[in-house]
Amino acid sequence: MHRLALALSTVLFATASAGAAETRIPDKAIAQATMLREQALADDTGWKVTESLTTEVGPRIAGSEADARAVAWARAKFKALGFDKVYTEPVQFPKWERRSESAQVLGEHAQPLTITALGGSPGGTVEGEVVRFPTLEALQAAPAGSLAGKIAFVDYQMTKARDGSDYRNGGAVRSKAPSEAIRKGAVGFVMRSAGTDSHRVPHTGITRFDEGLTPIPAAALSVPDANQLARLTALGSTRLRLRLDCGWDGKATSYNVIGEITGRSLPKEVVVIGGHLDSWDLGTGAIDDGAGVGITMAAGHLIGQLKQAPKRTIRVVAFANEEQGLYGGQAYAQAHGRNAADMKLHQIGAESDFGAGRIYAFNTGSANPAGSRAATAQIAKVLEPLGISYTPSQDGAGLEGPGPDIGPIAAKGAAWAGLSQDGTDYFDLHHTADDTLDKIDPKALAQNVAAYTVFAYLAAEADGDFGSAYAPKAAE
Known part of the structure; x- marks a missing residue:
């Protein structure tokens, strides 16, 4: 991180x-x-x-x-x-597991997309029309209820920097946008990966859902697949099926491991x-x-x-x-x-x-x-x-x-x-x-x-x- x-x-x-x-x-x-x-x-x-x-x-x-x-x-x-001197100190936390994940465009332009579940996402299968937003701010500005039954897609493209400064924007999409999508009525969420590559490998990372909201399946698209989905939505109404098998599974204990001179x-x-x-x-x-x-x-x-x-x-x-x-x-x-x-x-x-x-x-x-x-x-x-x-x-x-x-x-x-x-x-x-x-x-x-x-x-x-x-x- x-x-x-x-x-x-x-x-x-x-x-x-x-x-x-x-x-x-x-x-x-x-x-x-x-x-x-x-x-x-x-x-x-x-x-x-x-x-x-x-x-x-x-x-x-x-x-x-x-x-x-x-x-x-x-x-x-x-x-x-x-x-x-070598010793350990216990660290407790909720345990999240990934088991399987897939996404398919449905209908006339049917095809698979390469995705990965965001850490903290619940499992589930959802289908809906994709609504593209270029930024987190655009999603935040969407009218209440406008995404009812739909899948939100935030398509923010990170740019490279020696100090990685644009991660504050890409990371904000991952951490904040799923909750915002829920508030607008969405049943699922996908995002352009918080990354700067052009390979067909999606970027995972933890997301959070604000208190009081019912979490929805949330995933990241590889950069080429985000480009593909953007082109498809530009052609007209595009439906997506998102299937995730993942979620929280109790608590776990790991350890800080410490060595001293x-x-x-x-x-x-x-x-x-x-x-x-x-x-x-x-x-x-x-x-x-x-x-x-x-x-x-x-x-x-x-x-x-x-x-x-x-x-x-x-x-x-x-x-x-x-x-x-x-x-x-x-x-x-x-x-x-x-x-x-x-x-x-x-x-x-x-x-x-x-x-x-x-x-x-x-x-x-x-x-x-x-x-x-x-x-x-x-x-x-x-x-x-x-x-x-x-x-x-x-x-x-x-x-x-x-x-x-x-x-x-x-x-x-x-x-x-x-x-x-x-x-x-x-x-x-x-x-x-x-x-x-x-x-x-x-x-x-x-x-x-x-x-x-x-x-x-x-x-x-x-x-x-x-x-x-x-x-x-x-x-x-």
Whole structure:
């Protein structure tokens, strides 16, 4: 799930006291990080971890048997990589299952269409005339009751951007339009996939139905099939049969899997990095988010191989069930962000959950960005040879924010870093059957590992903090 979906990406908290000491990083740590950077570029641990997860476990939708195998895999992988503390924390959530799905145009132009159910959709078979809307706003403007007995089709075309910014619009269609269609009387809903490719592979993703509404079958069309349906509706009245076998099936428990490299002098203070362990079920979850797990596990591993551990603990989290509602990130925040004492232990956090494209920008955000700005600039200087720009004009916002699973603890006041990945092609693959290992460039992945290794190590070695401060009201 792309981090731009979070409003948290621009949240900053009240400035800390003006008398706070400026955070700096010792020269010795800078020299060590420079060597770590070059070592990481030549290391293939990130690739091997990502290959292992996507090959040995494959797709791992939350609550499935494969999800349980992924948890066992993560525990074993952390131990094999030399993390000195490995543990799990339970995460509970409703369980959604996909079984089968199909769509057919009926009548004179009868033909099948390639679709996939949206996560959270109920099962059922519906037939009706298709009514096309170019945007969510057009559907919202439709008269009440105008879709009675019909199937709503929202045909919004996402555009590519390095920061994936148009996902806020494509994602809004997926999350809001089904409920809007119900309010207008529709019996079913289809959308052009929230994607930027032209392949006949639809993009899934979670949807929500507003309280008080009776859910209707909801699905996404591949981009070519959305084009086809648009042409058919332009010819005249077009009827569609949508058949979905899917739905909620009780509750499930998975786990945040956590590995730590214990700090030498401030072991209770932590630098948190991670990615989410679950994936959708269509591909093998390579870019979303096997790469993030591989990048951050490898970064922790490389730091753990040093003769002397950093001052603070490096905590790597493989978060549970991000895809269906940030359940792992919320559970982590509940367990580790209960009060000011908890928050003070969080030096800073960052999540890799935007594929495996090269990182091109870096910044940090916190309650006290001014006090830690010098340390942020020091980290940025070591990252610069990787082709990563420092973005202080963002005032801590980063181009992608803290990451979805870091978001809940950032909302409570934890400092965070944005390591912005090139997502130009990310939405060609996002939530599709094309999300497979062969789409990852090993050299780009190694650049990500180098960046996370440098960032985590230097943050752990800093003299001073990055401004974490308890702010519970910001999360409400």
